[in-house]
Amino acid sequence: MFAFGLSRDYVQRWKRRMTLDEPTDRAGVDAVIRELREVRKRERHPPAISPDAGWSPYAAQAFLADQDLVARDYHRSFDEWFAQAEPRRFKTGIFDSTMTYSLTGNALAATRLKLALDARFPGDTDGVDRLFYEFAETLLHHANGEDARAVVAALAAEGRGEHQFNGFRIVLARNAWGDEKMGGYGRRFVICHPADNGQGDY
Structure with missing residues (x-):
């Protein structure tokens, strides 16, 4: 949880992700944290999306x-x-x-x-x-x-x-x-x- 500092929103997302994935080892927990960090990066700086791929x-x-x-x-x-x-x-x-x-x-x-x-x-x-x-x-x-x-x-x-x-x-x-x-x-x-x-x- 401390990977997201004081962000209550991201802590709640982490809990939701952990409930869904149910990781059983440190590698699994690290994968959840890594994915959420990638999501936070995209939210702060949304990447350009090709019209052929869908909508941002x-x-x-x-x-x-x-x-x-x-x-x-x-x-x-x-x-x-x-x-x-x-x-x-x-x-x-x-x-x-x-x-x-x-x-x-x-x-x-x-x-x-x-x-x-x-x-x-x-x-x-x-x-x-x-x-x-x-x-x-x-x-x-x-x-x-x-x-x-x-x-x-x-x-x-x-x-x-x-x-x-x-x-x-x-x-x-x-x-x-x-x-x-x-x-x-x-x-x-x-x-x-x-x-x-x-x-x-x-």
Whole structure:
């Protein structure tokens, strides 16, 4: 722990990494510390990422900053690297609905961006759905650098499906649970970079 000085954040990351890797010797512990030091170096001085490789995770973390969905630290999680924002809550009746944003990829580049809505209300909820699609437009605009309204509007009209947009695979999915009285639904808007391995959960 002392390798990270007084940084409580990095001590917490070290504990998370140790729990996941469960190193059994000094070499394993040193490998965890070495990886976290490399991560800290990249966070302080983000390397340039080729557009062919994906998005800089340190830029992508803030693609939805104006929507109060900033992804937390980008870290290794099993066979992928991952970062997720704290859920943002919305009043939708008795129970709050939530929206969150995450990115996955490899150590240097994010290759998949996902906006997810968990609506704790049976049937579509116009207000939170509208925000979901607005956030999706913003996310695709930051990811691609072009006006994304037409693409998102086409997907929203269908309710679910896939589109190809400038080489990116755009996935919109919806699932429902419960019944008309006690239930809810989820929506997921996923942007897959051509460099993505296609193994993710959409």
